[in-house]
Amino acid sequence: MKTLKVPEATVTRLSIYSRFLERLDRNGVITVSSGEIAEGVGVSPAQVRKDLAYFGEFGTRGVGYNVKDLMKYTLKILGLDQNWSLAIVGAGNLGFALTTYHGFNVRGFYISAVFDNDPAKVGQKIGRLEILSMASFPSVAQNENIRIGIIAVPVRSAQEVADIMIDNGVLAILNFAPVPLSVPEHIETRNVDMSVKLEILTFNLGFRAAQSL
Amino acid sequence: MKTLKVPEATVTRLSIYSRFLERLDRNGVITVSSGEIAEGVGVSPAQVRKDLAYFGEFGTRGVGYNVKDLMKYTLKILGLDQNWSLAIVGAGNLGFALTTYHGFNVRGFYISAVFDNDPAKVGQKIGRLEILSMASFPSVAQNENIRIGIIAVPVRSAQEVADIMIDNGVLAILNFAPVPLSVPEHIETRNVDMSVKLEILTFNLGFRAAQSL
DNA sequence: TTTTTTTAGTTAAACGGTTAACAACTTTGC
């Protein structure tokens, strides 16, 4: 099979296009051009076409793209034509927010379980979910077929949690702890580092100020 | 002044180096080499040296870098040698989590105020902070010298909130709503899109599965 | 004191992603 390498930036944009297409579809839009998508999400039309070209031909020359079709294609490409069981580890404020975050539940993701090792938290409920002890992670992960884990624990526990996840069949980890995880090659991880983004902002504020001296 | 263009990826890594250096410093490490930093954060030694070279010469050949000094330099470069007043708008679960998130308070950031327009929330407290109505944003932003805003409201309100922030002197916005903000050129914005990261994971899971067929 | 080892800083090459131009195709208007 031809191994076409898709830039991660393309996947990121694809996710954004997909969301934009959902919005268009909800608004009853039938057809959209690369230029309109570009305008809507803040990139160039060429970029939109190039990104889509990695995966096939979805449009009609002279016409554009059928919104509903392209939306379905993008969801399929992103692996969102199936449901993914998530487990969140860490039921602090962030874990709580993630568990109740509606954005996850609308695009193929389903939070199956929430774990925390604080005895004071175990047994409490977040919505429909009871906070479970990490001791039950293996059985729950198996029963619920959990392939994706979300880490919302402090830095000091993050690696340990990742190891447990991986030992129990988790293939991909979204890590909110500001520390790089050490994982086997076949495990996918991405960090959501809010502080880094914030520091890019302060860098730019200071840098610009310095340049305008 | 010579306008050296620093790649955003470099700034991102600088933030990560900086945090790693803090950890080394806490552990009493005096000197560190580019190779050790690289090892610690998962990049190449050449990358570390190249990144630092954008800003000056901080090391000693044959020796390495003084941890404390390099830590201070990176903090300075990132604009973290001063305190930044933040305002969070949106006191839902995410806003609550961000307000209580300790990671922000340790690196030059200080949350000065939390806003929400839900009358049921206004007046309630999150730790030391009372949730304020958006009506008070202008005066508070001025009094507290707020230059950075964090948006933790639903998509439908995000742009409106951004506009209010910008009208009241905010120069940089960290946006947690999964929608691109439309802002004047001189305003810095970055999105923290948790769903996009999650969808990169599912893409990679599916993509790899397809390739191994 | 000289040589070897270590490591930063610099330069150039390789790589990858973005941009822009163009060819192919569809629809619309005349």
Place this chain on the structure above:
DNA sequence: GCAAAGTTGTTAACCGTTTAACTAAAAAAA
């Protein structure tokens, strides 16, 4: 039915980042 306008898919040039190799300098060893 033909020409013009619109829009995609593709190719190639451009640009920027990363990687790697090299040079310079310091420390350690001989």
